[in-house]
Amino acid sequence: MASSEPKLVCRGVWKIFGAGGKSLVGSSSARLTSAELRAAGAVGAVRDVNIEVREGEIFVIMGLSGSGKSTLVRCLSRLIEPTSGDILFNGENLLAASEARMIEIRRHQMGMVFQHFALLPHLTVLANVAFPLEIQGVERAAREERARRMIDLVGLAGRENAFPRELSGGQQQRVGIARSLAVEPELWFLDEPFSALDPLIRREMQDEFLRLQSVLRKTIVFITHDFDEAIRLADRIAIMKDGEIVQAGTPEDLVLNPATPYVAEFTRSVARAKVVKVATLMRPLNGTLPQASIRANAPVAEAAPLFSHGAETLAALDGAGIPVGLLDRAAVVDVMMRG
Ligand SMILES: Nc1ncnc2c1ncn2[C@@H]1O[C@H](COP(=O)(O)OP(=O)(O)OP(=O)(O)O)[C@@H](O)[C@H]1O
Numbered sequence: 393m394a395s396s397e398p399k400l401v402c403r404g405v406w407k408i409f410g411a412g413g414k415s416l417v418g419s420s421s422a423r424l425t426s427a428e429l430r431a432a433g434a435v436g437a438v439r440d441v442n443i444e445v446r447e448g449e450i451f452v453i454m455g456l457s458g459s460g461k462s463t464l465v466r467c468l469s470r471l472i473e474p475t476s477g478d479i480l481f482n483g484e485n486l487l488a489a490s491e492a493r494m495i496e497i498r499r500h501q502m503g504m505v506f507q508h509f510a511l512l513p514h515l516t517v518l519a520n521v522a523f524p525l526e527i528q529g530v531e532r533a534a535r536e537e538r539a540r541r542m543i544d545l546v547g548l549a550g551r552e553n554a555f556p557r558e559l560s561g562g563q564q565q566r567v568g569i570a571r572s573l574a575v576e577p578e579l580w581f582l583d584e585p586f587s588a589l590d591p592l593i594r595r596e597m598q599d600e601f602l603r604l605q606s607v608l609r610k611t612i613v614f615i616t617h618d619f620d621e622a623i624r625l626a627d628r629i630a631i632m633k634d635g636e637i638v639q640a641g642t643p644e645d646l647v648l649n650p651a652t653p654y655v656a657e658f659t660r661s662v663a664r665a666k667v668v669k670v671a672t673l674m675r676p677l678n679g680t681l682p683q684a685s686i687r688a689n690a691p692v693a694e695a696a697p698l699f700s701h702g703a704e705t706l707a708a709l710d711g712a713g714i715p716v717g718l719l720d721r722a723a724v725v726d727v728m729m730r731g
């Protein structure tokens with residue numbers, strides 16, 4: 393579970409490509425539309441974005457191609473210089489940091505998996521994963537030891553001496569993930585890390601990723617244009633359109649209360665029962681406790697098979713196994729019927 397401590401705060405961030413970007417943003421009260429920017433010969437790739445990423449959460453940014461996801465995530469580590477706004481990492485104002493300080497932060501505290509990342513073709517898997525540590529000046533035995541641990545973590549133990557060309561696309565992706573983890577980042581940015589994979593391997597990688605996160609508990613900003621992927625992985629999702637965040641919330645929030653028709657369109661094909669939590673449907677405890685139980689934070693879909701054994705009501709349990717409510721068959725059927 394994510395704590396509520398904000399790890400990364402992004403306030404009023406703009407990125408305008410093209411001439412005169414800074415003067416176009418001007419006083420922060422001006423809120424130029426995409427059309428106004430285009431007319432001025434500029435692209436508003438990121439427009440007045442405000443987000444807070446909490447320690448230990450998976451924060452997913454999703455939106456169609458060109459909506460500004462990659463630009464935003466690069467602004468967060470200042471690989472792209474924002475036109476204006478504030479970015480605070482552990483309370484430190486990154487836009488006031490020197491370039492040397494930024495390099496230190498990126499090297500030691502941030503991990504990145506880029507949308508089109510490349511492994512070094514002439515290096516083995518082990519050397520690829522150890523590479524960022526080599527740059528940090530970590531001595532050989534220590535960096536190889538840590539690299540082996542990361543390779544093991546992503547399920548590639550035994551392939552340390554292979555070269556990238558000898559691996560499948562999914563395996564190469566895992567090497568990229570292991571490499572970005574080698575520095576043990578506090579804040580981990582992943583820009584469409586699975587989008588090049590076919591659907592089956594992609595699902596496997598998502599499971600793998602959730603397993604990794606249950607062990608590592610990183611603070612993660614994950615980009616995807618796939619809503620199914622977003623709801624599988626996210627604690628919270630921010631939906632971008634034309635450089636703006638149109639809505640941010642839990643998957644459940646977005647599906648049940650879409651703020652705009654655009655968000656509703658994304659969420660339309662999602663089975664509600666996979667998103668709505670038992671906790672949302674349960675009623676207060678009273679009387680005797682049913683035998684059968686389910687976790688309160690499980691999606692309702694997981695409760696359905698439990699009713700097939702004849703139970704009318706399930707006990708909903710918190711993370712410590714304490715009953716916190718009751719879930720009725722009728723409430724579950726109702727959600728399933730609505731799709
Ligand atoms: N260096 C640049 N110069 C000018 N315009 C740019 C530059 N980089 C990005 N853009 C524009 O900014 C907008 C946002 O691009 P961005 O790459 O952030 O989108 P994205 O959401 O990551 O898309 P995708 O899903 O295709 O990766 C696009 O209109 C793009 O053309």
Ligand SMILES: [Mg+2]
Nearest residue numbers: 461462463507
């Ligand atoms: Mg992108």
